[in-house]
Amino acid sequence: MSSDDHHHGDHDHSELSETELRVRALETILTEKGYVDPAALDAIIQAYETKIGPRNGAQVVARAWIDPAFKQALLEDATRAVSTLGHVSRVGDHLVAVENTPKRHNMVVCTLCSCYPWEMLGLPPVWYKAAPYRSRAVKDPRGVLADFGVTLPTETEIRVWDSTAETRFLVLPMRPEGTEGWSEQQLAGLVTRDSMIGTGFAKTPGAPS
Amino acid sequence: MNGVHDMGGMDGFGKVKPEPNEPMFHQEWEARVLVMMRAMGAAGAFNIDASRFYQESLPPEVYLASSYYKRWLLGLEDLLIDKGFIVAADVAAGHAAERAKPLKRGKFTLDDVERVMARGKFGRDAPKPAKFKPGDRVRARNMHPATHTRLPRYARGHVGVVERDHGCHVFPDSAATDSGENPQWLYTVVFDAAELWGPDADPTLRISIDAFEPYLEAV
Numbered sequence: 001m002s003s004d005d006h007h008h009g010d011h012d013h014s015e016l017s018e019t020e021l022r023v024r025a026l027e028t029i030l031t032e033k034g035y036v037d038p039a040a041l042d043a044i045i046q047a048y049e050t051k052i053g054p055r056n057g058a059q060v061v062a063r064a065w066i067d068p069a070f071k072q073a074l075l076e077d078a079t080r081a082v083s084t085l086g087h088v089s090r091v092g093d094h095l096v097a098v099e100n101t102p103k104r105h106n107m108v109v110c111t112l113c114s115c116y117p118w119e120m121l122g123l124p125p126v127w128y129k130a131a132p133y134r135s136r137a138v139k140d141p142r143g144v145l146a147d148f149g150v151t152l153p154t155e156t157e158i159r160v161w162d163s164t165a166e167t168r169f170l171v172l173p174m175r176p177e178g179t180e181g182w183s184e185q186q187l188a189g190l191v192t193r194d195s196m197i198g199t200g201f202a203k204t205p206g207a208p209s
Numbered sequence: 210m211n212g213v214h215d216m217g218g219m220d221g222f223g224k225v226k227p228e229p230n231e232p233m234f235h236q237e238w239e240a241r242v243l244v245m246m247r248a249m250g251a252a253g254a255f256n257i258d259a260s261r262f263y264q265e266s267l268p269p270e271v272y273l274a275s276s277y278y279k280r281w282l283l284g285l286e287d288l289l290i291d292k293g294f295i296v297a298a299d300v301a302a303g304h305a306a307e308r309a310k311p312l313k314r315g316k317f318t319l320d321d322v323e324r325v326m327a328r329g330k331f332g333r334d335a336p337k338p339a340k341f342k343p344g345d346r347v348r349a350r351n352m353h354p355a356t357h358t359r360l361p362r363y364a365r366g367h368v369g370v371v372e373r374d375h376g377c378h379v380f381p382d383s384a385a386t387d388s389g390e391n392p393q394w395l396y397t398v399v400f401d402a403a404e405l406w407g408p409d410a411d412p413t414l415r416i417s418i419d420a421f422e423p424y425l426e427a428v
Contacts, residue, residue: 019236019238019282020237020238022282022286023241023242023282024238025303026245026282026285026295027245028303028304029295029299029303029304029305030245030249030295032304033294033295033299033305034309034316035248035249035252035254035294035309035312035316035317036245036248036316037316037317037318037319040317040318040319040321041241041244041317043322044243044244044247044248044322044325045240045243045244047322048233048240048243051326052326090327091327091328092327092329092330093328093332094331096373109217111216111217111363112216112217112261112359112361113261113264114277118328119326119327122233123233123243125227125228125231126228126231126276126277127225127226129277130222130225130226130277131216131219131222131273132223132224132226133225134216134217135216135217135218135220136222136225137217138217138218138363138405139217139218139363139402139405139410140411141414142411144225147226148225148227156413157413157414157415158414158415159399159414159415159416159417160414160415160416160417161397161417162217162361162416162418162419164359164360164361164418164419164420165331165359165375165378165381165395165419165421166331166378167395167397168328194227
């Protein structure tokens with residue numbers, strides 16, 4: 001159950017069943033009218049389950065950490081740079097990568113709906129789509145970060161990117177200390193989803209995850 | 210439209226509650242709603258801006274009380290009925306009671322799956338030169354269209370600086386109401402927190418929106 005469901009509708013079992021029935025009826029209608037092939041719908045779900053997810057973004061970040069030329073290309077035109085990595089799935093236009101540094105922390109939100117770089121990070125988590133994050137990220141990002149247990153130095157500049165158009169933003173988190181000489185694959189294992197949204201940091205070697 | 214979907218800066222929604230090891234879907238039906246939306250959009254029944262507009266148009270109390278995929282379901286049903294792809298008799302029967310309406314790109318089949326996994330293309334040729342360039346000071350217009358717009362309320366009337374130029378894109382305000390793509394220049398505009406939230410705002414904070422040229426005026 002999603003967190004917003006706990007406080008509002010949809011928590012009653014009979015209501016849930018009603019939603020399920022409604023969804024099934026709609027799919028029956030769309031299928032019978034010849035609009036969709038249900039097997040094609042199954043295939044989209046399977047593709048979401050197997051082809052997209054934060055590991056795509058993590059590979060991009062790890063490459064940027066070890067390859068300065070790639071990092072520069074990524075910050076200049078992320079769509080083009082990512083498309084040169086054959087092992088990452090196709091990426092849409094207008095992907096923008098923004099770099100976290102000791103001086104500046106970037107954080108991404110969509111206050112109007114829930115725009116999110118699906119191809120890089122997978123489907124967004126419930127909290128990203130829910131009112132508390134969407135309402136507060138642009139006004140009180142330090143308070144939001146505290147909800148994640150994250151504290152930034154008081155002097156760090158914060159930049160919040162509100163995804164109000166068809167541009168999509170990927171945060172390039174800072175490379176953790178103590179990872180000198182690590183392979184790209186080892187580094188990718190430290191890159192969390194939240195670190196690429198800007199609500200967390202990359203994992204530190206040896207720290208509990 | 211000035212709806213409850215436009216949440217930036219609102220108070221009272223409480224803490225953000227991350228869920229450890231969150232599953233991709235919490236209920237099986239959520240996945241079905243997601244893919245019906247994607248498939249019908251890809252088949253040409255509606256564009257992404259219309260689908261957003263229909264969710265925004267849900268009654269505020271319904272929008273706030275519904276989970277993300279429930280909103281998708283309600284918006285999708287309304288959209289398909291308004292566009293004539295399903296009719297009340299279909300819904301009442303739970304089956305196709307009336308004849309189908311032709312889809313712009315035809316039935317959604319396995320051949321179309323690859324296409325929906327990549328985002329659509331929204332960049333367009335420029336019909337006219339850009340009015341603004343990075344470094345320009347601009348004011349977000351004090352505008353309140355009753356239909357879909359992507360200019361959040363918290364930015365309206367405030368002065369920021371153009372930081373990036375993203376070229377010309379499909380204009381959601383037009384596309385949402387089937388009034389054509391009407392391509393417009395798109396810019397990242399950055400605001401100081403104090404400009405948006407007053408003197409008590411976090412002095413280290415800046416906020417950007419991506420704003421279409423009709424949302425902006427020179428200062």
